Amino acid sequence: MAHETQTADIDDPDRIWPTGLTIRESEELHKHLIDGARVFFLISVVAHLLVYLFSPWGG
């Protein structure tokens, strides 16, 4: 049963393999990763600022 459905999925022209996601689904997943990277960039900037206040480098 699962095998039959899988065949139908492979034939789905919207899907891109090997992920099996559609373009829109891939874009959404990508957006989550990019948003996460942006948030982490901001956090790392603040963390570096705090580290500099605790122990300044380059001085």
Next chain:
Amino acid sequence: MIQNLKRRLVRRLASLGPRYMPFADIATPDLPLRRLLRLSLFQVSVGMTLVLLVGTLNRVMIVELDVPATIVGVMIALPLLFAPFRALIGHKSDTHRCELGWRRVPFIWKGMLLQFGGFALMPFALLVLAGKGQSGDEPLWIGHSAAAIAFLMVGAGAHIIQTAGLALATDLTPAKSHPRVVGLMYVVLLLGMIASALIFGAALAEFSAGRLVQVLQTSALVCTALTGIAIWKQEPRRPPRGAVAPTADPSFRESWARFCSGGQAVRRLVIVGLGTMAFGMAEVLLEPFGGQVLQWTVSETTSLTAFLALGGLLGFAYASHAMGQGDEDAFRIAQQGALIGLPAFALVILSAPFGLSGAFLVGNFLIGFGAAIFGHGTLTATMSRAPKGQAGLAVGAWGAVQATAAGLAMALGGIIRDVVNASVGPNEVLGGLSREASGYVTVYGIEIVLLLITIVATIPLLRGLSRRPPAEGGAEGESLAFHPGDGMIDSAAGSR
């Protein structure tokens, strides 16, 4: 021939992809234990966060970093500000629509990012807050605001992860399994907290700024890894492709009104709040009571925590067993938990004037036992009676009330003890009790009253049992009710 080869190659490629993608392969009528245990790992991450915020960092800030106790209290209380939003998070995850067809995972992912980010900032924020290194000359607001942001981020992350995680567990399991699922989630949380406390204690035995950074950053990584492993391939996807455009989602106000209109939801939430306060007020007072009133040593009072935890574990086991048989209603079990609390607090009170250490120990054990049964019963009832499509809102509302009540109870317990102790003169005796004991006993007395109110409040719910149709649990197998053509692609990807 070439066509055949091409087709086989594509099929091979197609079967490789899903193996490395975080989507659930198959939708099963009930979760296998191995997958359920893996899902429960998010509770370890939440437990670790709780221990760090309330226990380890509380002590580190006061003792090692010399931060004023008032600021420490404010910082620790900050995550509680987010607790009421758990209901909103639950509602948002109920109604979340995205191309990938996930409802809970995007929230757990965002919660995980917040938690990680907060932990990444926290050690440096705490060091600047304490004016260590060369930060002593910097304006105070920098340390204060950085620490507040870090605490808020970690707390909010943990609240989001727990709300969406419990909602996911509700989705994935039928109502008849909820007692065991709740029991497992609670036990994993408790074991995670115990293990984390021991590990943090050992890791920070020789404190240094570098060690604090190491411990917190390792915690960030471990929490992220545990949550990631927990949600990997758990939530089945229901992508909207090809589906009929849905009607507009209800607003939070509409959802809340619908939730409150059925099954005495408000009464159930009031019971959760009252019972949690009744058990929670003693939480931070039991150890100081042993030390100040019964003159116990530090190691003796530490054994109280072990008794409380042992009572909790046995309570979860009993409640899972009793409700798993299917012949006990979850609220009847919750009422039993509250009933057990009555003699438990009476024993603790009696131990004060007579110096009965044994009664105090037994009382502690019973408090852990009763609180576990009460918490287990109310969460199981919440999960099983969640209206259809509102599992997230129901679990979120439970979490919001429970976390807020627990926080308020801890604060009120300390305040009431101090106010009563201050009002009794140094050589006065209140009702045959010493000055130190009177504050504690007043708090325990209030807890007994709260338990009595809780028990009385549950009576109408239990009366209604005989009139309630047996299959009220709207959340049962809700997300598992996949129909052909509803876009459920994961069952198509084959078994693992």
